[in-house]
Amino acid sequence: MSAEITIETSPDGGVPEEQPLPADRFLNREESWLQFNERVLELAEDPRTPLLERVRFLAIFASNLDEFFRVRVAGLKRRMATGLLVRTKSGLKPREELARIAGIADGLARRHDAAFHKLVGPELAAHGIEIVRWDDLAREERTALRKLFRERIRPVLTPLAVDPAHPFPYISGLSLNLAVTVRNPANGNTVFARVKVPDQLPRFVNASRDRFVPLEDVIAAHLGQLFKGMEILQHHVFRVTRNEDLDVDEDVTENLMQALERELLRRRFGPPVRLEVEDSISAETLELLVEELGVAEHEIYRLPGPLDLSGLHAIADLGPAQMAQNNRGELSYRSFVPAEALHFEDDVFALLRERDILLHHPYDSFSTSVQRFIEQAAADPHVLAIKQTLYRTSGDSPIVDALIDAAEAGKQVVVVVEIKARFDEHANISWARKLERAGCHVVYGVLGLKTHCKLALVVRQEPSGELRRYCHIGTGNYNPKTARMYEDFGLLTADPLVGEDVTDLFIHLTGYSNHSTYRRLLVAPHSMRQGLLARIDREIAHRKAGRPARIRIKTNSLVDEPVIDALYRASQAGVPVDLLVRGICTLRPGVPGLSETIRVRSVLGRFLEHSRVFEFGGGRRPEYWIGSADLMRRNLERRVEALVKVTAAPHRSYIADLLDRAFSEGTDTWWLTSDGSWERHRGELDLQHQLIATRRWRTVDDK
Numbered sequence: 001m002s003a004e005i006t007i008e009t010s011p012d013g014g015v016p017e018e019q020p021l022p023a024d025r026f027l028n029r030e031e032s033w034l035q036f037n038e039r040v041l042e043l044a045e046d047p048r049t050p051l052l053e054r055v056r057f058l059a060i061f062a063s064n065l066d067e068f069f070r071v072r073v074a075g076l077k078r079r080m081a082t083g084l085l086v087r088t089k090s091g092l093k094p095r096e097e098l099a100r101i102a103g104i105a106d107g108l109a110r111r112h113d114a115a116f117h118k119l120v121g122p123e124l125a126a127h128g129i130e131i132v133r134w135d136d137l138a139r140e141e142r143t144a145l146r147k148l149f150r151e152r153i154r155p156v157l158t159p160l161a162v163d164p165a166h167p168f169p170y171i172s173g174l175s176l177n178l179a180v181t182v183r184n185p186a187n188g189n190t191v192f193a194r195v196k197v198p199d200q201l202p203r204f205v206n207a208s209r210d211r212f213v214p215l216e217d218v219i220a221a222h223l224g225q226l227f228k229g230m231e232i233l234q235h236h237v238f239r240v241t242r243n244e245d246l247d248v249d250e251d252v253t254e255n256l257m258q259a260l261e262r263e264l265l266r267r268r269f270g271p272p273v274r275l276e277v278e279d280s281i282s283a284e285t286l287e288l289l290v291e292e293l294g295v296a297e298h299e300i301y302r303l304p305g306p307l308d309l310s311g312l313h314a315i316a317d318l319g320p321a322q323m324a325q326n327n328r329g330e331l332s333y334r335s336f337v338p339a340e341a342l343h344f345e346d347d348v349f350a351l352l353r354e355r356d357i358l359l360h361h362p363y364d365s366f367s368t369s370v371q372r373f374i375e376q377a378a379a380d381p382h383v384l385a386i387k388q389t390l391y392r393t394s395g396d397s398p399i400v401d402a403l404i405d406a407a408e409a410g411k412q413v414v415v416v417v418e419i420k421a422r423f424d425e426h427a428n429i430s431w432a433r434k435l436e437r438a439g440c441h442v443v444y445g446v447l448g449l450k451t452h453c454k455l456a457l458v459v460r461q462e463p464s465g466e467l468r469r470y471c472h473i474g475t476g477n478y479n480p481k482t483a484r485m486y487e488d489f490g491l492l493t494a495d496p497l498v499g500e501d502v503t504d505l506f507i508h509l510t511g512y513s514n515h516s517t518y519r520r521l522l523v524a525p526h527s528m529r530q531g532l533l534a535r536i537d538r539e540i541a542h543r544k545a546g547r548p549a550r551i552r553i554k555t556n557s558l559v560d561e562p563v564i565d566a567l568y569r570a571s572q573a574g575v576p577v578d579l580l581v582r583g584i585c586t587l588r589p590g591v592p593g594l595s596e597t598i599r600v601r602s603v604l605g606r607f608l609e610h611s612r613v614f615e616f617g618g619g620r621r622p623e624y625w626i627g628s629a630d631l632m633r634r635n636l637e638r639r640v641e642a643l644v645k646v647t648a649a650p651h652r653s654y655i656a657d658l659l660d661r662a663f664s665e666g667t668d669t670w671w672l673t674s675d676g677s678w679e680r681h682r683g684e685l686d687l688q689h690q691l692i693a694t695r696r697w698r699t700v701d702d703k
Contacts, residue, residue, distance in 0.1 A: 021568055024091070025594060027586040027676040029559055030072055030101045035678055036583040037064045038108060039604050039670055042680060045115050051127065051331040053606070054120050056316035061112050062309040065105065066174060066241060069274045073098065074243030077273055102298040113303050116312075124315075127331060129210045131315065133305075134217040141207040142221075149222045153201065157219065159226045161193040168292040169194050173242035173270065176216060176308050179285050180223060182230040190233070192288060195219060195226065203311025212315065214306040236281040238289060239307050243270035278305040333606050336692050338365035338484075348376050349460060352470055352494040358651040359490040360658075361476065362607060363691050366483035367398075370456075370472055370490055374399055377458040377470075378406035384467070385412040385459040387506045389451055390431065392477040399478045400431055404438040413440040416509050418451045443510045446640060449525065451509060453628045453642035454478065454490075457502045469499030473521075473644040475611040475626055486610040487688070489626045491644055491651075495520065498644060505642065524629055524641035529562060531643075532631075535616040535623065536566040540573045542618075550618030552659050554580040554611060557630045558587055558600075564631075571597045576618070578663050581672075582609045590674040600672035603662060605688045613655060614643065624655050661687055 043049050044057035076094045092100065121131060137145070159180070160169040171177060176197035183190045197216045204212040216237050223232045275295045277286060279302040290300065318332075341357055341364045342348060351357065359369050375398070377383045386406050390399075407413040417432040436442045444451075454474035462468050476488030493499075501521040508514075516526035536551060543549040551570060558564065558579060564587045567577055577598040579587070589598040603609050614625040627643030629635045646652055661667060666683040673679060 021565055022594065025568065025588055025591075026561065026564070027588055028092070028097075028100075029584060029586050030076075030097060031104060031676065032584045032586055033068060033072060034101060034104050034108060035676075036602075037061055037068065039602060039678060039680075040064060041108065041112055041115065043604060044112075045119060050333055051120070051123055052316050052318060053333055055124070055312050058112065058116055058120060059310050059312035059316060061108075062312070065109065065112075066310065068105070069241045070173070070244040073101070073273045074270070077243065077271065099298060106301060109301055109303060112309070116309060117304065129212075129315070129318070131204060131212050131214075131306075132207070134213060134221045137207055137211075137213060141211065141213075145205065145207060145213070145218050146222070148205065149218055149225075153198070153215075153218060154222070154225060156198045156200065157195060157226060159193050159195045161191050163191055171240045171272075171293065172196075173240060173244055173272075174308075175199065176237065176239050178216060178220060178223075178235050179238055179281075179289065180227070180235045181233040181285065182223075182227045183233055185229075185231055192285075193227070195223070202314060203308065204314055210318075216306065234282055234285065236285050237278045237305055237307055238281070239276040240272050240293060241274035241276070242272050272299070274299050274301060276301045276303060276307050278307065279303060280305075338362055340365050340368045342369055342372060344368070348373050348492075349380070349468075349470060349494075352492055353468070356495065356648045356651065357492040358646065358648070358654065359474075359492065360654070360691075361483045361488045361490065362485065366480055369492070370474070370478065370483075371398055371402075371480060373458070373470075373472060373492060374456060374478075375402045377460075378402040378409070378411070380460065382462070383411060383458055383460045385414070385457075387414040387416075387455075387457040387459075387510075388478070389416045389418070389453055389455045389509075390478060391418045391452055391454070392479055392482070397431070397478075398480060400435065403435060403440060407435075407439040414506065414510060415440050415442050416451050416506075417442055417444060441510075446509060448638070450634075450639045452635065452639040453505070453523075455502055455505065455642060457499070457506060468494060469496070469503060470494050471498050471502045473498070473502070473627065473642060475613075475628055485607055487607045489611045489613065489655075491626065491646060495647075505640075509640065520645045520647075522625065522627070522643040524636050524639055528629060528641055528643065529560070529636040532563060532614070533566050535614075536563075536570050539575050539616055539618075540570050543570075543573045543575045548618035549575045550578075550615070550622070551575060552578040552580075552613075552615040552663070553631070554609075554613040554659065554662070555630050556582045556610060556612070557584040557632050559584055559630075559632045560636055561633075563636075567598060568594055571595045578659070580609075580659070580662050585672060588674050588676065589672055595674075599663065601663060601667075602670040602672070602678065603667075603687055604670070605668075605686065607688050612643070613659070615655070615659060622652075622656075624652050626655075658691075661685070661690065 040057055040061045044054045044061060046054070049057065076098050080094045124130065160166065162168050171194070178195040178197065180193045180195055181190060182193060197219060201215055203215060205215050205218055207213045220235050223235060272293050272295050275289060275293060277289070277300065281302070341359050342351065357369070374386070374388070377386050383406070386403065388403065403413050403415060415435050417435070432442050454476060456472040458470040460468050460470060470492070472490055472492050474488060474490035476483065476486050476490070498520045501518040504518065505521065505523060516523070518527065522528045522531040539549040539551055551567070558581050567587065571577055571594065574597060579585070579598065579600045581600055581602055582604065585600055587595070587598065587600065589595050589600045612627055612629060616623045624646040625643040626646060627641065629639070629641035629643060635641055646655065662669070664683070664685065667685045667687050668681070668683045670678045670680050
């Protein structure tokens with residue numbers, strides 16, 4: 001189904017020689033990140049997207065932009081503060097980079113606001129769902145909200161005045177706040193005060209059925225009850241984003257968990273990187289905030305209210321069931337039941353002794369496959385040991401519960417918990433301690449590296465007396481909740497070679513080992529980049545020898561310079577290269593003499609495309625690999641990652657068919673151009689919805 005790519009040849013008909021790689025061959029990483037978020041915004045603007053899902057994409061855009069400032073912008077500011085002024089790969093100094101992305105981010109924020117107010121908001125109102133301001137409420141709605149304020153909101157509010165006895169309060173990152181100016185009528189003194197909008201309460205409050213009002217509007221309407229006897233002169237909403245990346249030096253830290261807990265406390269006091277204000281804010285209030293917070297002019301974002309539209313998830317969650325009751329079921333994606341790759345009566349271990357099982361979530365059920373694999377292992381008296389990595393998991397994790405059950409049943413349970421998983425540090429520390437209390441052996445991986453690989457190993461003594469190893473290697477986290485929203489692959493296998501490799505990797509993670517040779521795995525940081533580069537070079541050699549050659553890769557991000565340069569060399573040799581990149585991509589496709597045979601596509605939609613898939617070879621037997629690693633320096637150099645080779649014929653065919661569909665001209669995708677811009681090609685085929693509709697995996701696997 002993939003379109004053929006025409007390869008330019010030299011005058012004698014051979015493959016052209018490699019050309020020197022130009023200095024401007026890398027696109028700007030930060031701009032590429034913002035362009036990814038722009039594609040998310042396009043889904044919110046697209047009238048073909050169901051209305052409540054457009055609301056959700058507005059919320060996702062807002063959350064993504066928050067993370068961009070908390071991490072990427074914060075990182076650039078940290079480099080400037082420490083004097084690291086080296087130019088980026090795209091040729092910009094950090095200060096130039098900050099100024100450039102500030103302008104792009106401001107334009108996107110305004111476009112996001114316009115999408116909410118001019119496109120999505122009016123359509124919601126046309127369907128009877130309204131987000132209104134306090135002045136738009138009817139009298140009976142205000143009466144109900146006054147009661148709500150008195151009983152549920154006022155008790156959790158803490159107004160903080162600023163005067164000689166009370167310094168300017170600390171403003172926590174991403175909190176929503178009211179800047180209030182009050183005057184004492186007795187003496188005429190004017191005082192500034194801050195009221196934090198509590199994040200424990202709903203972002204949008206029900207005023208009446210299907211009518212919502214921002215929580216800060218309800219608080220603002222009752223400021224007289226917080227400052228009794230005072231005149232309320234003005235009030236304005238503002239929000240601060242802070243640097244929330246963590247910095248723990250493991251080389252000088254005796255106890256990583258304690259050091260991380262200390263750093264998490266410091267995170268709340270990171271320097272500000274963005275100040276959002278409603279565009280109605282007075283000059284004097286803005287001047288006070290700028291002075292007290294220490295933000296620069298380009299870090300101020302003036303927007304129409306309400307701020308913080310990440311709270312729109314609550315509106316989007318008016319889900320299919322409620323919509324159906326109101327005859328509005330078409331406003332959300334249709335619900336679907338994932339296929340069961342394992343029948344409920346199947347014995348997982350007996351099945352794996354017969355064949356491997358390739359899982360494709362969320363089209364295949366996580367709970368009846370991966371979760372069931374761990375739960376059956378925990379309950380099976382013949383299982384001697386379970387070893388597993390945990391990077392992110394859900395708050396009420398059945399995986400963790402199963403591991404605890406296994407430990408309490410006397411099995412050896414080893415869990416490698418990555419407590420440095422960004423923004424999940426608190427949760428992972430909590431789970432680590434819970435596992436330790438249950439008797440699990442909990443380790444925190446390899447010094448200086450994040451453990452990002454997704455592995456589970458079950459050691460079972462068979463009735464014959466032999467020990468057999470059963471493994472799961474995945475592209476996504478052991479999280480039942482995200483498994484319903486993230487697109488991921490996983491391989492369940494009893495292949496002895498895979499079992500030996502996974503055993504060696506766990507020994508490396510939990511012990512003291514420099515093992516780096518694997519047969520069915522590519523493991524970072526030791527062998528993954530070299531393994532990928534060797535396979536790219538092999539395709540170049542095939543092409544130069546006149547044999548079929550092809551490279552197809554599906555990843556979240558493509559930033560690693562050595563891999564990109566290798567792909568450029570492959571293109572110069574005439575190898576067709578297809579790249580499916582969800583997010584950041586700094587490779588320039590379609591540049592004459594550099595990347596003419598490279599196509600870059602992006603799929604966004606109902607599910608977050610999260611799997612990493614690698615195909616090498618255009619002949620009869622290409623290689624297929626799946627795993628946890630994106631093509632970024634951090635993944636290939638500073639993380640423990642694993643790719644596993646997929647060998648079963650039906651599984652290879654399934655992956656090939658998936659890539660064929662993704663690169664088909666008729667598929668709805670975004671195409672990356674050589675100048676770094678993304679163009680939407682609105683094909684008739686929605687890849688994700690076609691996979692839902694066909695749900696053909698059981699039939700393929702049963703052949």
